[in-house]
Amino acid sequence: MTMTTSPTTIPALDMSAVTLTFPDGAGRVTALDDVELAVAPGEIVAVTGPSGSGKSSLLAVAGGLIRPDSGRVSIATAPGAESGGDLESAAVESAAVESGGVPGDVVELGALSRRQSARVRRDHLGFVFQQSNLVGSLTAIEQLEVTAHLGQHLVLSRGRRRAVHDRARALLTEVGLAEHMHKLPGQLSGGQRQRVNIARSLMNDPALLLVDEPTSALDQQRGSEIIDLLIRMSRTQNAATILVTHDPTHLHRMDAVYDMVDGRLRALSVDEIAAQQHPSAGAARVA
Numbered sequence: 001m002t003m004t005t006s007p008t009t010i011p012a013l014d015m016s017a018v019t020l021t022f023p024d025g026a027g028r029v030t031a032l033d034d035v036e037l038a039v040a041p042g043e044i045v046a047v048t049g050p051s052g053s054g055k056s057s058l059l060a061v062a063g064g065l066i067r068p069d070s071g072r073v074s075i076a077t078a079p080g081a082e083s084g085g086d087l088e089s090a091a092v093e094s095a096a097v098e099s100g101g102v103p104g105d106v107v108e109l110g111a112l113s114r115r116q117s118a119r120v121r122r123d124h125l126g127f128v129f130q131q132s133n134l135v136g137s138l139t140a141i142e143q144l145e146v147t148a149h150l151g152q153h154l155v156l157s158r159g160r161r162r163a164v165h166d167r168a169r170a171l172l173t174e175v176g177l178a179e180h181m182h183k184l185p186g187q188l189s190g191g192q193r194q195r196v197n198i199a200r201s202l203m204n205d206p207a208l209l210l211v212d213e214p215t216s217a218l219d220q221q222r223g224s225e226i227i228d229l230l231i232r233m234s235r236t237q238n239a240a241t242i243l244v245t246h247d248p249t250h251l252h253r254m255d256a257v258y259d260m261v262d263g264r265l266r267a268l269s270v271d272e273i274a275a276q277q278h279p280s281a282g283a284a285r286v287a
């Protein structure tokens, strides 16, 4: 199940010895405890674990939203991201250059200013949350186009606008919404809104996609389709994806599965994944 990653592949996300604590009354609570995690481009890994174990904290630190107390978090900006797939993106280039490198470089989040960190998030990371958070007054295709225009200081050339439009159309078609591009969020089902959300998160060709419980508002069938879509899109867009989930149904389809307990992250073996998916079978075997 685990992808064979060539020894020369640079992980899109590399977290090393990461510890995060929060104030808690007179003391502190440890949300992440010496976490190690590397995810390669095109790989999708799941993180499971009980409530309060640190899963959201892991995504927040990986996405540069929270700075850890200690440890290193680096993002390998996608080689070719300067062209944004079909897009030219001066913003992507300037983010890497501002952070001391060139596009396709490894950016260490701890070394960035708040502003640089925001740029890296905008240009190299994608986020998908439980709720789709779409803008109510924009059609599906406009949601994606606006994302690509964010942070551009200049009026976009006609060619650039066309490239943005074409990529938005291609992504919406790939997520199965070719017939629904011109609908507002209120005219879409929950599953369709989550598809728009996923397409939007991929608009800027992110190196790393951070996904938090994307199926919790959906029924089993729609949820299953969204997981299928995420697996497929991670591969085709070559994004490293971390999926936080409470649903064990799809764990066997992931490249790796990690369990988070009290802030400690541990890779599960194939047998442990099977036991999570079929707890009664696991109990019978142990007995």
Ligand SMILES: Nc1ncnc2c1ncn2[C@@H]1O[C@H](COP(=O)(O)OP(=O)(O)OP(=O)(O)O)[C@@H](O)[C@H]1O
Residues within 6 Å of the ligand: 022, 023, 029, 030, 031, 049, 050, 051, 052, 053, 054, 055, 056, 057, 058
């Ligand atoms: N901003 C904060 N201030 C103080 N404590 C926090 C903060 N955010 C998280 N924590 C604490 O850090 C620990 C990890 O929380 P986190 O939200 O990462 O868990 P989780 O696994 O995502 O939980 P859930 O599955 O319920 O979303 C918990 O003990 C939580 O109370």
